[in-house]
Amino acid sequence: xxxxxxxxxxxxxxxxxxxxxxxxxxxxxxxxxxxxxxxxxxxxxxxxxxxxxxxxxxxxxxxxxxxxxxxxxxxxxxxxxxxxxxxxxxxxxxxxxxxxxxxxxxxxx
Amino acid sequence: xxxxxxxxxxxxxxxxxxxxxxxxxxxxxxxxxxxxxxxxxxxxxxxxxxxxxxxxxxxxxxxxxxxxxxxxxxxxxxxxxxxxxxxxxxxxxxxxxxxxxxxxxxxxxxxxxxxxxx
Numbered sequence: 001x002x003x004x005x006x007x008x009x010x011x012x013x014x015x016x017x018x019x020x021x022x023x024x025x026x027x028x029x030x031x032x033x034x035x036x037x038x039x040x041x042x043x044x045x046x047x048x049x050x051x052x053x054x055x056x057x058x059x060x061x062x063x064x065x066x067x068x069x070x071x072x073x074x075x076x077x078x079x080x081x082x083x084x085x086x087x088x089x090x091x092x093x094x095x096x097x098x099x100x101x102x103x104x105x106x107x108x109x
Numbered sequence: 110x111x112x113x114x115x116x117x118x119x120x121x122x123x124x125x126x127x128x129x130x131x132x133x134x135x136x137x138x139x140x141x142x143x144x145x146x147x148x149x150x151x152x153x154x155x156x157x158x159x160x161x162x163x164x165x166x167x168x169x170x171x172x173x174x175x176x177x178x179x180x181x182x183x184x185x186x187x188x189x190x191x192x193x194x195x196x197x198x199x200x201x202x203x204x205x206x207x208x209x210x211x212x213x214x215x216x217x218x219x220x221x222x223x224x225x226x227x
Binding site: 031033035037042043044045048049052054084086088090094095096097098099100101102103 | 159169170203
């Protein structure tokens with residue numbers, strides 16, 4: 001399988017910009033999705049198909065892509081944004097199975 | 110609104126089969142596909158597989174030999190079986206609804222903790 005790599009942690013102060021990256025060969029030709037998980041809760045979708053926001057997700061969340069690296073950007077970070085963020089894509093070399101990154105813990109200082 | 114609820118034993122003995130059911134309420138199981146995701150304690154997310162309302166499945170290569178998913182459209186339920194479990198299968202198991210247009214989980218169950226222990 002083709003793994004997805006995320007940095008383990010990101011820390012920012014409220015109002016600053018957080019950038020969470022995800023890299024992997026699978027990302028060169030497949031969409032990326034981002035999920036946010038707060039402690040004790042199920043994950044929730046914040047970005048789909050690289051750059052699209054589901055309804056109800058604030059505009060401060062955005063996604064971008066460059067080659068085999070994708071970035072989730074949270075502008076004007078708020079305390080409610082704290083938690084773990086997981087990228088997810090599809091491994092077309094392995095029967096279109098889903099793969100998740102290891103997760104990035106966002107701490108709002 | 111649509112809600113998903115996992116149910117099943119919270120404790121399974123090693124070498125036995127883990128069985129969970131996800132009940133879909135507030136909407137139809139048709140026209141979507143459905144996923145099982147698990148999360149070991151303190152760890153990240155792991156995709157187990159999908160099942161379509163037609164019954165077609167797609168399993169994780171690493172779990173394929175032990176996984177079986179089924180769907181019962183009359184009951185608006187889908188199920189997961191994982192055989193020959195070990196302590197490494199201890200996890201929170203989530204079911205989720207996958208919207209085909211976006212190929213992402215838009216609704217998750219609350220999760221069910223399954224512990225493998227004798």
